[in-house]
Amino acid sequence: MNGRIFMQHDAILDLVxxxxxxxxxxxxxxxxxxxxxxxxxxxxxxxxxxxxxxxxIDEPLGELDISFYRDDFTRIxxxxxxxxxxxxxxxEERHIVLVDDVIQSGRxxxxxxxxxxDFGRPxxxxxxxxxERSGRELPIQPDVAGLQPPLADDEHIRLEGPDPLxxxxxxxxxxxxxx
Amino acid sequence: MRENLQLNEAGELRHLLSIEGLKREHLERILDIAESxxxxxxxxxxxxxxxxxxxxxxxxxxxxxxxxTTFELAAKLLSADVINFNVSVSATSKxxxxxxxxxxxxxxxxxxxxxxxxxxxxxxxxxxHVAPGVSVINAGDGWHAHPTQALLDMFTxxxxxxxxxxxxxxxxxxxxHSRVARSxxxxxxxxxxxxxxxxxxxxxxxxxxxxxxxxxxxxLESGLEEVDVIIMLRLQRERMExxxxxxxxxxxxxxxxxxxxxxxxxxxxxVMHPGPINRGVEIASEVADGPRSVILQQVSxxxxxxMAVMSLILGARGGENE
Numbered sequence: 001m002n003g004r005i006f007m008q009h010d011a012i013l014d015l016v017x018x019x020x021x022x023x024x025x026x027x028x029x030x031x032x033x034x035x036x037x038x039x040x041x042x043x044x045x046x047x048x049x050x051x052x053x054x055x056x057i058d059e060p061l062g063e064l065d066i067s068f069y070r071d072d073f074t075r076i077x078x079x080x081x082x083x084x085x086x087x088x089x090x091x092e093e094r095h096i097v098l099v100d101d102v103i104q105s106g107r108x109x110x111x112x113x114x115x116x117x118d119f120g121r122p123x124x125x126x127x128x129x130x131x132e133r134s135g136r137e138l139p140i141q142p143d144v145a146g147l148q149p150p151l152a153d154d155e156h157i158r159l160e161g162p163d164p165l166x167x168x169x170x171x172x173x174x175x176x177x178x179x
Numbered sequence: 180m181r182e183n184l185q186l187n188e189a190g191e192l193r194h195l196l197s198i199e200g201l202k203r204e205h206l207e208r209i210l211d212i213a214e215s216x217x218x219x220x221x222x223x224x225x226x227x228x229x230x231x232x233x234x235x236x237x238x239x240x241x242x243x244x245x246x247x248t249t250f251e252l253a254a255k256l257l258s259a260d261v262i263n264f265n266v267s268v269s270a271t272s273k274x275x276x277x278x279x280x281x282x283x284x285x286x287x288x289x290x291x292x293x294x295x296x297x298x299x300x301x302x303x304x305x306x307x308h309v310a311p312g313v314s315v316i317n318a319g320d321g322w323h324a325h326p327t328q329a330l331l332d333m334f335t336x337x338x339x340x341x342x343x344x345x346x347x348x349x350x351x352x353x354x355x356h357s358r359v360a361r362s363x364x365x366x367x368x369x370x371x372x373x374x375x376x377x378x379x380x381x382x383x384x385x386x387x388x389x390x391x392x393x394x395x396x397x398x399l400e401s402g403l404e405e406v407d408v409i410i411m412l413r414l415q416r417e418r419m420e421x422x423x424x425x426x427x428x429x430x431x432x433x434x435x436x437x438x439x440x441x442x443x444x445x446x447x448x449x450v451m452h453p454g455p456i457n458r459g460v461e462i463a464s465e466v467a468d469g470p471r472s473v474i475l476q477q478v479s480x481x482x483x484x485x486m487a488v489m490s491l492i493l494g495a496r497g498g499e500n501e
Binding site for chain 2: 067076078082083092114117118
């Protein structure tokens with residue numbers, strides 16, 4: 001694995017604790033009592049699995065693979081590692097907590113929302129991400145983010161897992177020390 | 180370069196003309212992607228936007244409503260636009276050559292041709308002559324190949340049996356004139372099954388059978404002994420007219436799959452058929468409609484597998500153009 005470790009398992013779980021608190025607050029503010037959760041394959045599913053029990057959601061987790069909804073298919077082709085999307089509950093009229101590991105351009109979340117609508121019309125979608133970083137190309141912002149690390153444009157951050165979870169930064173050698 | 184015609188420089192699938200020349204990884208990749216398409220019918224919206232803005236042309240020189248319909252549905256579920264061009268009743272009957280037909284359709288900006296033709300090699304011919312960036316899927320050519328049928332059969336087998344390696348598979352009927360059987364045999368051997376058996380009368384088994392890596396049986400009951408998968412082929416009426424077979428009734432007596440004969444196979448054996456079935460000719464109704472039959476699942480899986488092939492091919496094409 002190239003790149004440097006930015007954050008390790010226990011620290012990430014601490015972040016998720018904080019995210020759970022903020023998410024609960026958001027849900028209360030919106031008067032939402034019985035949300036369902038969907039994680040975006042692969043990192044978002046790992047984060048969602050940690051977050052789900054903290055929010056007291058018993059219903060099975062939905063898992064989305066957005067490969068069929070990507071906007072760069074004509075440039076990069078089919079993702080050979082595509083997994084079937086599974087949403088084991090009715091989306092129609094449900095309040096959804098959508099979870100991803102990193103938001104950057106916002107294109108993944110756009111694709112995920114398009115796919116969710118093909119399962120049904122949700123009552124609302126609340127977006128929770130572990131990392132919120134710069135580089136947005138679409139007007140999509142997370143409602144809850146675990147951390148906003150300062151990253152150079154050519155630095156990449158990614159979540160490895162699921163056990164243990166590790167955040168790793170690669171690309172630019174990095175002039176800022178690890179957080 | 181004929182053997183490489185199907186792959187681009189990166190080794191990705193650019194056309195699908197035959198199973199021959201494809202590696203196990205190619206077949207497994209198609210089957211893996213098909214898994215993700217197979218879950219779509221359970222959703223409110225059954226289509227995905229992957230091929231939005233692409234044009235798929237079904238170019239059928241030989242009638243086949245069923246195959247054409249599943250390709251059409253597969254393309255539509257990928258959000259492509261579809262043109263159906265039934266050539267047997269169209270241009271070539273007015274004297275237009277195959278190449279002229281092709282140039283005309285290319286001028287309509289088709290990205291992918293799905294070709295069915297009565298002559299072996301027709302899809303290869305078209306693939307060699309299409310404009311760069313246009314792809315071809317062989318939907319059956321003469322006695323040569325029908326790769327998407329073989330792939331959907333492999334998908335059906337994998338869904339029921341998981342691993343290919345321990346399997347014994349029997350293909351029963353007119354192997355000699357069957358492009359389906361030829362493609363199935365290649366796919367099964369590429370995926371590494373233990374044994375492929377072909378079962379039928381001498382007049383309907385190919386002379387070169389042993390070089391295909393199969394075992395020959397002329398007796399159905401011994402051929403079915405301990406097999407995990409039974410693939411029945413449709414008996415075409417013209418074989419009787421060609422004096423290769425005495426009568427449909429006699430064929431059923433010797434090679435029809437009945438409940439009693441099915442008992443020779445393993446207790447969890449599945450029964451497959453590419454359709455359309457001739458009840459009472461190659462298969463008894465009680466078997467075709469029975470609990471071991473997966474014939475209708477094959478039809479559903481055919482859509483997912485064709486979606487996987489189309490999306491892989493058109494995705495590879497995009498990569499190549501970058």
